[in-house]
Amino acid sequence: MAPSPPQTWTADIGLRIRRHFALKVIGVTVFTWLFFIGYFHMLRHPDFAVTVMPLTALDHLIPFQPQALAAYFSLWLYVGIAPGLQLSFRELVVYGLWVGALCLTGLGLFHYWPTQVPLAAPTSDFPGFALLQGVDAPGNACPSMHVAVAMFTAIRIHDVLRHARTPVFVRLLNWLWFAAIAWSTLAIKQHVVLDALAGALLGIAFALPSLRWRPGPQRVTRAVLGRADIIPHR
Structure with missing residues (x-):
């Protein structure tokens, strides 16, 4: 019997996305919703004195760019990619436990050490900017959970792309997206x-x-008539 042809990286990634797709969509949505309940509660009801984060020389050099709001909002699409690429149910659950621990740690830090950026934040008529400032007050600043979750996601996506043997440009796009966020x-x-x-x-x-x-x-390792053989990485 002739050996099966090697599985292409596109088929590998495609199968990962399809497996448990509905569960992944619902899980990411519910998880995000639960996180924001805690996030906004601590934002509006700090239990300790709020520390204003100091500006560095680099902060003064970075110009205000309201058009970067598109990259900022793209996090909520980006964070769904890594769990969406988990192949087995067990991998998906353990991934959720790790990112859940990350978010709980961030919320714990916000509780015991509430921080905020300087209040003199610029305003803009760029679409969506007024909504952001109206909903997300300048608190829960350090650490930036936007960056923390994006970094966690970037590392986990890179791991999957490396194992799937994707081209270098695909992995580079992952890191460019993280950098933009x-x-x-x-x-x-x-x-x-x-x-x-x-x-x-x-x-x-x-x-x-x-x-x-x-x-x-x-x-x-291979897909035949919609069925796939799955083996552990070595």
Whole structure:
């Protein structure tokens, strides 16, 4: 019997997206909704004195760019990609536990050390900007959970793309998207540099252990008539 042809990276990624698709969409939506309940409660009802984050020289050099709001909002699409690429139900659940621990840690930091950016934030008539400032007050600043979750997502997406043997440009696009999100937090003045750096470190602190303590990552070896054989990575 002739050996099966090697599985292409596009078929691998396609199968990952299709598996448990409805569960992934519902899970990410519910998880985000629950996070925002805690986030906005702490934003509006801090239990301790609020610290104003200092500006660095780099903050003064970064111009206000309201058009970066598009990249800022794109996080809510970006964060669904990594869980969407988990192949098995067990991988998906463990991924959720890790990112849940990340978010709970961030909320805990906001509770015991509430922070905010300087209040003199610029205004703009760019579409959606007034809505953002009306809903998301300048609190819960450090660490930037926008950057923390984006960093966690970028590392986990890169891991899947590497195992699927995607072309380098696909992996580069992943990191460019992360960079755009991180930059946007500074460009629209929702965060300062120290917030973004702390967020990046928080994301790394959870992403790297999540790659070690998880179910053995799996890959698709071949697909025949809509069925796929899955074996652990070596």
